[in-house]
Amino acid sequence: xxxxxxxxxxxxxxxxxxxxxxxxxxxxxxxxxxxxxxxxxxxxxxxxxxxxxxxxxxxxxxxxxxxxxxxxxxxxxxxxxxxxxxxxxxxxxxxxxxxxxxxxxxxxxxxxxxxxxxxxxxxxxxxxxxxxxxxxxxxxxxxxxxxxxxxxxxxxxxxxxxxxxxxxxxxxxxxxxxxxxxxxxxxxxxxxxxxxxxxxxxxxxxxxxxxxxxxxxxxxxxxxxxxxxxxxxxxxxxxxxxxxxxxxxxxxxxxxxxxxxxxxxxxxxxxxxxxxxxxxxxxxxxxxxxxxxxxxxxxxxxxxxxxxxxxxxxxxxxxxxxxxxxxxxxxxxxxxxxxxxxxxxxxxxxxxxxxxxxxxxxxxxxxxxxxxxxxxxxxxxxxxxxxxxxxxxxxxxxxxxxxxxxxxxxxxxxxxxxxxxxxxxxxxxxxxxxxxxxxxxxxxxxxxxxxxxxxxxxxxxxxxxxxxxxxxxxxxxxx
Numbered sequence: 248x249x250x251x252x253x254x255x256x257x258x259x260x261x262x263x264x265x266x267x268x269x270x271x272x273x274x275x276x277x278x279x280x281x282x283x284x285x286x287x288x289x290x291x292x293x294x295x296x297x298x299x300x301x302x303x304x305x306x307x308x309x310x311x312x313x314x315x316x317x318x319x320x321x322x323x324x325x326x327x328x329x330x331x332x333x334x335x336x337x338x339x340x341x342x343x344x345x346x347x348x349x350x351x352x353x354x355x356x357x358x359x360x361x362x363x364x365x366x367x368x369x370x371x372x373x374x375x376x377x378x379x380x381x382x383x384x385x386x387x388x389x390x391x392x393x394x395x396x397x398x399x400x401x402x403x404x405x406x407x408x409x410x411x412x413x414x415x416x417x418x419x420x421x422x423x424x425x426x427x428x429x430x431x432x433x434x435x436x437x438x439x440x441x442x443x444x445x446x447x448x449x450x451x452x453x454x455x456x457x458x459x460x461x462x463x464x465x466x467x468x469x470x471x472x473x474x475x476x477x478x479x480x481x482x483x484x485x486x487x488x489x490x491x492x493x494x495x496x497x498x499x500x501x502x503x504x505x506x507x508x509x510x511x512x513x514x515x516x517x518x519x520x521x522x523x524x525x526x527x528x529x530x531x532x533x534x535x536x537x538x539x540x541x542x543x544x545x546x547x548x549x550x551x552x553x554x555x556x557x558x559x560x561x562x563x564x565x566x567x568x569x570x571x572x573x574x575x576x577x578x579x580x581x582x583x584x585x586x587x588x589x590x591x592x593x594x595x596x597x598x599x600x601x602x603x604x605x606x607x608x609x610x611x612x613x614x615x616x617x618x619x620x621x622x623x624x625x626x627x628x629x630x631x632x633x634x635x636x637x638x639x640x641x642x643x644x645x646x647x648x649x650x651x652x653x654x655x656x657x658x659x660x661x662x663x664x665x666x667x668x669x670x671x672x673x674x675x676x677x678x679x680x681x682x683x684x685x686x687x688x689x690x691x692x693x694x695x696x697x698x699x700x701x702x703x704x705x706x707x708x709x710x711x712x713x714x715x716x717x718x719x720x721x722x723x724x725x726x
Contacts, residue, residue, distance in 0.1 A: 279396070280469060282379050283389040283531040287555025293366065297373040304370075308428040313648060320430050326676055332609070333646050333676045337616065344605040351601055355594040357485045360573070361492035365478065366550030371471050374422070374464035375534060381414045389531060415465045416457070423456035469535040473546045483545065488576040489585045493549050495529075495540045495571050496579060503540075512566055522566050529553035529571060539571055549573075614647040617703050619719045626722045634686040635723050636666070641681040641701060648675040651705045651713075655683060659699035660721060661691040689723060697721040 310317040312330050319328045327334040334341060356364060365372060386392045386407050395404055428436050431449060439445035440453060463471055472479055486492070503523035506515050512522070523540070530538045532552040537544050539553050557571040575584040622638035630636055645651050655669040666684035673679040698720055705713045 278536075280534070280536040281389045281393050281531075282534050283528065283556075284383055285528075285532040285552050285556045285559070287551075287558060289551030290555050293376075293550060296367045297376065300368055300370075301373055305425055308425060308433045315648065316432055318429060319432065322430060324676075328648060328676065331648060333648055335616075335644065335646060338612070338646075341605070341608055341612070344601065344608055348598065348601045348605050351594060351598040354485055355591065355598050357482060358487070358490060358591050358594055360549070361486065361490055362478070362482055362547065362549040365472065365476075365548035369548075371463060371476070372534070372548060372550065374418075374460060375468050377418060378415055378464045378468075379534075381411055381418070385411045385414065412465075415461055419457045419460035419464070420453070422460045423453045426456055427452050469546070472535055472548055479545050479548075485590075487588070487590060489588055491573045491575055491584070492543060493539060493547060493551060493554060493571065494543065494574045494576070494579055495523075496569070496574070497540070498579075500540070500570050512564075522561065522564075522570050524560065524564065526560055528556040528560060532556045543576075612646075613713065613715060614645070615651075615653070615703065615705065615713045615715045616644040616646060617701065617715045617717050618642040618644075619701055619717045621719065621722075626724065630686060633688070634664070635689050635692065636684050636686045637721050638682070638684045639701070639719065641683060641703070643671060643673055643679045643681060643703060645673040645675055645677055645679070650674045651707075653703050653705045655681065656702045656704070657685060657699060658702055658716075660685065660687060660697065663687045685721060687721065689726065692721075692723050692726055695722065695724050695726045697723075 307318050308316065315328060317328075317330050321328065325336055353364060382392060386395055395407065398404065424437060424440065425433070427449065430452075436445065436449060436453075440450065445453075467475075500521040500523035502519055502521055503525040504520055505524055506518075506520055529540065530536065530553075532555070533539070534550060534552065535546045535548060537546045539547065551573065554571050554573065558568040561568045561570055577584050618641075620640040620642065622640070626637075628636050628638075641655060643653055645653075650672060652670065652672045655665075655671075657663060657665065664686045666686055667682060669683060671679050671681045698718060700716045701719055702714070702716045704715075707713060
């Protein structure tokens with residue numbers, strides 16, 4: 248819901264002289280912030296990104312791929328299925344690469360455009376604005392919500408508050424179910440939860456994340472951004488004078504103050520008035536309750552709500568837009584922003600390099616892994632026909648999501664005999680233990696310890712063969 252932007256028409260004109268040492272915020276510390284609705288280009292962009300990533304979050308766990316849930320992070324089974332890729336604890340290096348790439352992407356974007364992640368894509372911001380939308384739909388505009396909270400309890404206030412919190416809890420519950428659905432089969436989770444047959448841990452996780460979502464987006468809101476999230480604290484390390492952030496052009500806006508509607512901009516300038524009419528809408532639409540006219544503050548999440556609000560006022564006043572805009576400290580000082588600068592280029596180079604290494608790791612990752620365990624009780628045994636036998640267990644890990652037939656062979660041992668079945672069919676994403684023995688005539692052994700290779704092969708198709716090999720040792724201490 249949106250509100251018409253009022254323009255003060257007060258006469259005679261009183262020029263406002265701001266106190267540079269005092270923050271002129273509409274909110275006292277820890278007071279409730281009533282966010283005013285706003286329309287504009289940046290608001291549309293923020294809604295697009297919010298709905299886009301919200302849609303990805305809500306739809307992905309329902310997608311089926313090759314008969315399985317496309318994304319299933321099965322912690323109990325210690326494997327992550329991501330479409331055709333299965334990640335095991337041995338693949339944690341991939342997770343490290345992903346986190347490194349995400350970190351440098353965040354550094355690059357922040358150095359270029361400030362906290363746009365916080366303002367446009369952060370889940371905390373997205374869910375907060377969803378909750379605010381329900382507030383406006385049920386309790387009314389900003390002024391109506393303020394009056395509703397101030398008046399005594401009656402039936403109208405009771406049903407509006409009850410309905411609002413019911414909507415909040417419903418959104419939180421659905422959010423929690425979808426989130427937990429990334430870690431357990433989501434279709435069965437929904438059925439089991441609403442039929443009260445889900446496991447203890449599944450129920451506990453759903454209720455826990457429901458409480459977290461309800462508390463964060465409904466009650467804590469800006470506290471998460473200003474006091475809990477560490478990103479708000481270390482962001483300044485990535486800023487420089489050419490970083491694009493939401494900024495107020497004090498040279499153009501001051502001295503601020505109300506003015507007559509019929510007076511032209513030139514007439515107001517002759518009276519010492521800048522373009523800021525001191526309507527305070529930039530504060531009223533801010534989700535963290537700050538006054539951007541006081542300069543850059545760590546609480547600012549770069550959502551651009553104040554930009555849209557101010558542009559709306561400037562349009563009604565027939566003033567040029569951009570009094571509040573995405574700009575840099577250099578531009579506000581009258582200079583030209585340097586896009587290609589060492590810090591930004593450095594972040595970009597490292598980001599491209601790390602992304603390339605991540606792609607290389609994924610491309611060269613083998614869908615087969617083997618491990619050899621030597622039976623040491625006993626180290627060897629002598630068969631009835633005088634052969635020396637060593638017993639091994641081959642652990643075959645099929646890291647793909649399709650069943651595969653594997654063939655075991657040995658290289659590096661003279662005239663050996665494999666005892667057991669040197670073939671195994673392993674289901675997708677499963678670990679199979681294959682016992683096998685190797686027997687050799689002791690006359691062919693020259694050392695007490697002979698190194699050799701176990702080789703495991705599988706044919707994916709007529710042209711592609713999976714191959715893995717592992718070094719092991721054949722023991723005959725009595726040689």
